[in-house]
Amino acid sequence: MSAQPSAYIRQVSASCGEPAWLLERRLRAWELYSNWPPIDRAQHLWRYTDPRLFERVELDRRVGTGPEAMPAVLERNWRQGRLAAYAWVLDGQLRACEIRPDVQARGLRIMDLHRAAAQDPDTLAALLDSLIAPAHGKFEAMAHALWQGGVYLHAPGGLDCGDPVHVVCQWREGVPLAAPRLLVHVEQGAQLTLIDEYSGGAAQGSMQVRSLAELCVAAGARMHYVAVQRLGPRAVVHATQRMRLHRGAQGLAVFVHLGAGTCKTDVGALLMEENAESELLGFVLGHDRQHFDNHTVHLHRGHKSRSNLDFKVVLQDRARSAYTGLIRIEADAPFCEAYQENRNLLLNAGVRAQSIPELEILNEEVKCTHGATMGPVSREQLFYLQSRGIPRPQATRMIVEGFLEPTLRRVPQDLRERLHDYVIERIGVL
Numbered sequence: 001m002s003a004q005p006s007a008y009i010r011q012v013s014a015s016c017g018e019p020a021w022l023l024e025r026r027l028r029a030w031e032l033y034s035n036w037p038p039i040d041r042a043q044h045l046w047r048y049t050d051p052r053l054f055e056r057v058e059l060d061r062r063v064g065t066g067p068e069a070m071p072a073v074l075e076r077n078w079r080q081g082r083l084a085a086y087a088w089v090l091d092g093q094l095r096a097c098e099i100r101p102d103v104q105a106r107g108l109r110i111m112d113l114h115r116a117a118a119q120d121p122d123t124l125a126a127l128l129d130s131l132i133a134p135a136h137g138k139f140e141a142m143a144h145a146l147w148q149g150g151v152y153l154h155a156p157g158g159l160d161c162g163d164p165v166h167v168v169c170q171w172r173e174g175v176p177l178a179a180p181r182l183l184v185h186v187e188q189g190a191q192l193t194l195i196d197e198y199s200g201g202a203a204q205g206s207m208q209v210r211s212l213a214e215l216c217v218a219a220g221a222r223m224h225y226v227a228v229q230r231l232g233p234r235a236v237v238h239a240t241q242r243m244r245l246h247r248g249a250q251g252l253a254v255f256v257h258l259g260a261g262t263c264k265t266d267v268g269a270l271l272m273e274e275n276a277e278s279e280l281l282g283f284v285l286g287h288d289r290q291h292f293d294n295h296t297v298h299l300h301r302g303h304k305s306r307s308n309l310d311f312k313v314v315l316q317d318r319a320r321s322a323y324t325g326l327i328r329i330e331a332d333a334p335f336c337e338a339y340q341e342n343r344n345l346l347l348n349a350g351v352r353a354q355s356i357p358e359l360e361i362l363n364e365e366v367k368c369t370h371g372a373t374m375g376p377v378s379r380e381q382l383f384y385l386q387s388r389g390i391p392r393p394q395a396t397r398m399i400v401e402g403f404l405e406p407t408l409r410r411v412p413q414d415l416r417e418r419l420h421d422y423v424i425e426r427i428g429v430l
Helices: 005-015 020-035 072-079 101-105 113-119 121-127 138-146 379-386 392-408 413-427
Strands: 085-090 093-099 109-112 151-155 165-171 181-186 191-200 207-217 222-231 235-245 250-257 262-271 277-286 291-300 306-315 320-329 336-346 352-361 366-376
Touching: 005 020, 005 138, 020 138, 072 085, 072 165, 093 101, 093 109, 109 113, 113 121, 113 151, 113 181, 121 181, 138 207, 138 235, 151 165, 151 191, 181 191, 181 222, 191 207, 191 413, 207 222, 207 250, 222 235, 222 413, 235 250, 235 277, 250 262, 250 291, 250 413, 262 277, 262 306, 277 291, 277 320, 277 392, 277 413, 291 306, 291 336, 306 320, 306 352, 306 392, 320 336, 320 366, 336 352, 336 392, 352 366, 379 392, 392 413
Parallel strands: 085 165, 151 181, 165 191, 181 207, 191 222, 207 235, 222 250, 235 262, 250 277, 262 291, 277 306, 291 320, 306 336, 320 352, 336 366
Antiparallel strands: 085 093, 109 151
8 A cells, every 4th residue: 555544534535625524434434444354255245256356455546647538428418418417527536517407406416425525414424324334344344434536416306307317437547546436315206317337447557446326215216227337457346336215216226347357246225115116137248357246135124115136147258257146025024026037148168157046035925036047159049140141250249139138128218228339339349
């Protein structure tokens, strides 16, 4: 490390104008991380990824090298009127943020999370850490201590933004540590669609990424959340996300993992009250020696709550994927429904995939099922396409598209085209 941790944390907090209570939380989180014993590889969720990959970080606030141009996708979609708002975070600093006037007039707020903590301390102190506490895990504690460049998004009750909000966290080459943080508060009856994208960084030197996202969805509200990870091939990512759903709330979370050399995620939904609904869709497309380790959780605490999960994985070369999915239904949450499906398409013999579905059902009045498959590209399908003059690489890409298409069709129409573009671009290099 290039700086003493406590001095580094104080420097970050002071430069961002944070209140004293937030600095104290950071310091306590770092103390918790520092005193955490080494993680045992025999622990259930660490069997497939070496925790030592995430232990050391370089505490250096260097900015990256390269142009400071806003991502073309933001500029284009904003100019075409396809966004309700956007925010661009470059190398841990909020560089640009715009909200369409009609949406801003109805109360949508997007702002730097550091500044929000100073301006509205009561609200932020109650919301921050309420879904992901520092004690959640060792590297979550690290992220709580070191985060920088956070974004706060607030949708007041009854607001319907219509078009999506797009947040891009971008890093240039040479940034050693990226620690983004997202806090979303969707009040009662509001409707919000958010695209949360990570891009750039670590094409040559390595970059450590520690990410936190807390999504608070009140009663009767609806949130669509899309996380797209397109980081450079030498990025090492540890990301944790939770969505909390109250009475009658509906949440859709879509995770698209395309980049990074190593990516370990822990994502899920807390269905707190009656009739809460959660759907989680995942897309992993790995090649070369990429390593993905994804854990999902659906925790049912409210009766008559419903969850659905569909996680698709495509691997090529010597890529690796491990998926662990937990459904837990509490004893006082009867009449819940839950389904979990993980399917893996293996494009050659050198790849490896593991799939571990888990059920913890603590009452008998439930409907709960799960399934997992893995296998190679069908020889019959390849033969059929090639016999009609389609070259083998193109035929393989067509099969991959067909494998992913049923899950893409479950994405709302306003997002499907955008996600399709990301996925098709990635399939082009398989």
